[in-house]
Amino acid sequence: MAEVLLSARGLTKRFGGLAAVNDVSLDLQRNQIHAVIGPNGAGKSTLTNLLAGDLPPTSGSVTLNGHDVTGFSLEKISRRGLGRSYQKTNIFLPFTVWDNVRLAAQSRTPFAARWLSRATGFAAINERTERAIALAGLTARTQVVAGTTSHGEQRQLEIAMALATDPQVLLLDEPLAGMGVAEAERMVELLHTIKQDHAMLLVEHDMDAVFALADRLTVMVNGQVIASGTPAEIRADAGVQAAYLGEETH
Numbered sequence: 028m029a030e031v032l033l034s035a036r037g038l039t040k041r042f043g044g045l046a047a048v049n050d051v052s053l054d055l056q057r058n059q060i061h062a063v064i065g066p067n068g069a070g071k072s073t074l075t076n077l078l079a080g081d082l083p084p085t086s087g088s089v090t091l092n093g094h095d096v097t098g099f100s101l102e103k104i105s106r107r108g109l110g111r112s113y114q115k116t117n118i119f120l121p122f123t124v125w126d127n128v129r130l131a132a133q134s135r136t137p138f139a140a141r142w143l144s145r146a147t148g149f150a151a152i153n154e155r156t157e158r159a160i161a162l163a164g165l166t167a168r169t170q171v172v173a174g175t176t177s178h179g180e181q182r183q184l185e186i187a188m189a190l191a192t193d194p195q196v197l198l199l200d201e202p203l204a205g206m207g208v209a210e211a212e213r214m215v216e217l218l219h220t221i222k223q224d225h226a227m228l229l230v231e232h233d234m235d236a237v238f239a240l241a242d243r244l245t246v247m248v249n250g251q252v253i254a255s256g257t258p259a260e261i262r263a264d265a266g267v268q269a270a271y272l273g274e275e276t277h
Contacts, residue, residue, distance in 0.1 A: 029056035032226040033078065033109070033196045038087035040073055047073040049250040050087070055196055055226035060218065062229040062241035066271055070250040071230045072114060075198050078228065079111045080104035092195065106135070110189030111198040116181045120174035124165055124184055127173055129156045131188035155191055163187035164217055179210030183217065190221065197221070198228045203236050215239055238262075246271060 033055040040048040048070045055061050063071050076082040078089055080101040088097045089104075096104050105111075119127050132155040160166055163183045168176060173184060182202055189197060202218070203211045215236050218229070222240075231237050237244065238258050245255040246267050254264045261267055 029059060031056050032092060033228075034090040035074075035078060036088050036090075038074065038077055038089065039085045040070075040077055040082060041085045046250050048077060048084075051245075051247070051250075051252055052087075053245055053252075053255065055228055056242075057195070057226050058223060059242040060222050060227045060229050060240050062231060062237045062244045063247060064231070064234070064237055064244060064271070065247035068249075069247040071247055072200055073250075074247070075111070075200050075228065075230055079109060079198055105192065105194075108193075108195040109198065110192050110194030110196070112182070112185045112189060112200060112202055114200045114204065116178075116185055118173050118181060118184055118188065121172065123170050123172055124160065124176070124187075125156065125169045127184055128159050128187050128191045129153070132156045132159065132191035135192050155193065159187045159191035162190055162221060164213065177210070179206050179213060182206070182210075182214065186217065186221070194225070196226045196228075198230075200230045201232065202229070203231055203233045211236060 031054045036052045038048055038051045039046060051074055053061065063074065065071055073082065077084050080099050080103065083098050088095060090096065091104060091107050091109060094107065096107060119130070129152060132152045136152060160169060163186050165180065165183055165187055168180060173181065176184065186202065203214050206214060211233065218240055229237070229240060241258055243256065244258055244261045246253050246261060248270050253270055254261060254267045
């Protein structure tokens with residue numbers, strides 16, 4: 028039985044009378060990619076924000092590594108082992124690839140905010156930086172200014188920054204958005220690689236990538252889960268086909 032690292036139960040978020048997420052439950056397991064799919068406005072990004080601590084839930088609970096983190100801030104949840112990427116790339120464009128990832132790695136040290144710190148701490152930070160850059164496939168681009176890299180490389184960099192915080196759970200919101208075919212293929216390969224030892228939530232509209240990557244899928248429509256299961260089960264679900272996938276499954 029795979030280890031559950033993050034669990035949501037009955038998660039709901041209301042904005043006035045609108046339930047953007049309504050009674051959603053799911054488990055993220057180590058070494059697996061759990062994709063969340065659905066049409067625009069289905070509540071996928073709101074769900075991601077609830078799991079990450081960007082938004083407080085109206086009701087329901089979130090458990091991370093066996094600890095209840097419901098309502099915790101983004102920073103507190105992140106420090107407990109969760110990393111994420113956003114729909115819009117969130118990096119420091121004037122800094123080099125190395126500096127971006129090193130800042131992320133440094134944020135996890137006890138002396139992150141101190142100007143005068145022990146030099147012995149730098150080696151560990153640098154090692155974590157190098158490891159994250161290598162895992163994201165950016166070793167050859169280390170000293171390149173982030174703002175001059177391609178869109179695909181910037182998405183890789185954002186994932187490297189998340190990896191540098193040493194997370195066990197990764198939430199990735201449309202990591203293939205705006206990519207060409209070659210860039211998308213590289214990202215799919217990267218996600219296959221980093222799912223080892225991580226539990227991953229993938230929100231993505233590229234159905235080819237989703238079905239190539241996902242171990243499990245949850246389908247949302249109008250804030251609610253209409254189906255959850257293996258890729259084969261989701262493909263065969265008549266309700267999912269009618270509500271979302273349609274001819275894409277054939």
